[in-house]
Amino acid sequence: MEGAGGSGEKKRVRRQSPERVLQRDPERTRAAILEAATKEFAENGMGGARVDAIAERAGTNKRMLYHYFGDKEQLYLKVLEEAYVGIRTAERELNIGDRTPQEGIGELALFTWRYFLKHPEFLSLLGTENLHRARWLRQSVRLKELHSHLIGELAEVLERGKKAGVFIASADPLNVYLTIASLGYFYLSNQYTLSTIFGRDLVEPGNLDAWERHIVHVTLASITA
Amino acid sequence: MEGAGGSGEKKRVRRQSPERVLQRDPERTRAAILEAATKEFAENGMGGARVDAIAERAGTNKRMLYHYFGDKEQLYLKVLEEAYVGIRTAERELNIGDRTPQEGIGELALFTWRYFLKHPEFLSLLGTENLHRARWLRQSVRLKELHSHLIGELAEVLERGKKAGVFIASADPLNVYLTIASLGYFYLSNQYTLSTIFGRDLVEPGNLDAWERHIVHVTLASITA
DNA sequence: TCAGGCTGTAACTAAATAGTTACCTGATGG
DNA sequence: CCATCAGGTAACTATTTAGTTACAGCCTGA
Secondary structure, three states: OOOOOOOOOOOOOOOOOOOOOOOOOHHHHHHHHHHHHHHHHHHHHHHHOOHHHHHHHOOOOHHHHHHHHOOHHHHHHHHHHHHHHHHHHHHHOOOHHHOOHHHHHHHHHHHHHHHHHHOHHHHHHHHHHHHOOOOOHHHOOOOHHHOHHHHHHHHHHHHHHHHOOOEOOOOOHHHHHHHHHHHHHHHHHOHHHHHHHHOOOOOOHHHHHHHHHHHHHHHHHHHEO | OOOOOOOOOOOOOOOOOOOOOOOOOHHHHHHHHHHHHHHHHHHHHHHHOOHHHHHHHOOOOHHHHHHHHOOHHHHHHHHHHHHHHHHHHHHHOOOHHHOOHHHHHHHHHHHHHHHHHHOHHHHHHHHHHHHOOOOOHHHOOOOHHHOHHHHHHHHHHHHHHHHOOOEOOOOOHHHHHHHHHHHHHHHHHOHHHHHHHHOOOOOOHHHHHHHHHHHHHHHHHHHEO
16 A cells, blocks of 8 residues: 555654663653652643653653553543542551540641641642542542541541540531641642732741641630530 | 735635624623633633633634733633632621621621632632642732731721630631631532542532531631630 | 724634654563 | 563654634724
8 A cells, every 4th residue: 555666665764872771660660650740730730731741750751651551531540549549548557546535636637737738749639630520530449448447437536535525416527527628728729829818928837837736726626515 | 915916816715604793892792701711710720721612602702812811821810810809899798897706707707608609610710720829810910909808807806806705815817717718618629529539419408508507616616715 | 984993703823732653672481 | 592572762643722814894083
């Protein structure tokens, strides 16, 4: 087919420089792509992230990205899943049941706040995913069972507190968690518009410390008998 | 000019259908573009929004969009500014100083929650703008002075409450507002991932009512003496 | 009444971008 | 020691997209 003309038919002519240092380390390449993608998606969202940029940040090229992850959407989902695995894994090492109920709740509040503070990319990814109404997360099979542990342990601590007469009867585990997460998430994820409109640098260390104490105070005040 | 050659020189050949209904209503067109842009930016973020889609949603075309707003970024900023003007304008009609301090704070919390509930596009736009670290908002001259009224009135109510012995001395107006906004914003903006991972429909009416009461309760509990 | 500017349409263009293909190379097992 | 194949490169393509341009109807004031 196409062109019986003998020799001049190559569509592409190009040669690589021979003295190239090849890495040949699939695990490393895969991990580099995942890390680069996490940053790119966190900084630009799903719509704004560029596949070329991810490949470049990872020090590789698009061929490998598509090779390991299929396409942009699957890569994004993998990034999101890893982010959730990260926080839930760290949470399991907490063991909030080992102390008094008040201390346990305070621990969880501190942990959550500090995790958010250390992992801004996690907050960003949540924001992006919610913009898209959890379109990709809902497809994820892996994640559904990851979260029951947290609520279960929290319920136990609350129950103990109620029996000891220190917590009010209406204290609900999901509500308590949502309260803690709300106060941390909003302060950090919206820090840029808030700092702008209120003319106060919210991430200045003194303000961060104050808000950390505020979160613990509000959480406990809202369930104390 | 162009084309001495008589006939063959036109680059483009096309004629409009003559029986077109022209609107010729600049105010309406401008408003339609702004409304369409608000939806498009809220649904897709800055990176994901499409100028063509905005023009189509507005029932007009890109020519008018560029004509009235310059480019995509200026249109986005205008959308964001209007969103802020919307909530701050509604807030001014509240007059939280007309009641007891507790009622005043409760009013503000209810108002904020219900405004967020009615205006999901406002939450979305905030999320997008924060993803980009307030890149456009910081350029806005109009908005800086819009927000002091809120904090001022809130400070007054808190002061009255402290003098009456019902509020704690450490209650701070910005913190109180951030607490109210946190609890409303996070619950709604993150409803999709939260409902997915916790397997509970957060916007089911009963849950919405419960959270509304929760916000008021938490806010007041955190500042009650 | 008509010149000029404003409102509007749709085709056009240059650049960006997701995804593919042709090709190259080092490692390894038989 | 060499055939094979996974790991890797970079050019390529089809499509999308922001932004522009050629053109035309409508209105107003001189």
